[in-house]
Amino acid sequence: MSPRLALHQAIDTLSDPECSKLLLLINTWHNSVAPALAQLAENPTFLIPSQTLPVFPSVTPIHAEGPTASAQLIEERR
Numbered sequence: 001m002s003p004r005l006a007l008h009q010a011i012d013t014l015s016d017p018e019c020s021k022l023l024l025l026i027n028t029w030h031n032s033v034a035p036a037l038a039q040l041a042e043n044p045t046f047l048i049p050s051q052t053l054p055v056f057p058s059v060t061p062i063h064a065e066g067p068t069a070s071a072q073l074i075e076e077r078r
Helices: 003-012 016-042 069-077
Strands: none
8 A cells, every 4th residue: 555545535534623633743853853853854964864774683692590570670669
């Protein structure tokens, strides 16, 4: 499904007040954020990250004896 079609389907489920908030957010983006990013993109000092997420290598958890750190923190707070 294309992002445009997914957006149309999501908008169809919103109420009128939610649509108003979304429209305000979009207008704010177009009026302030997008021009600022365009200006930064022209400046070689700033690097705007790509829209894709980096691929991180998978990590195997370390097996350890005893309670986990989160269990110890919970017990400490009790």
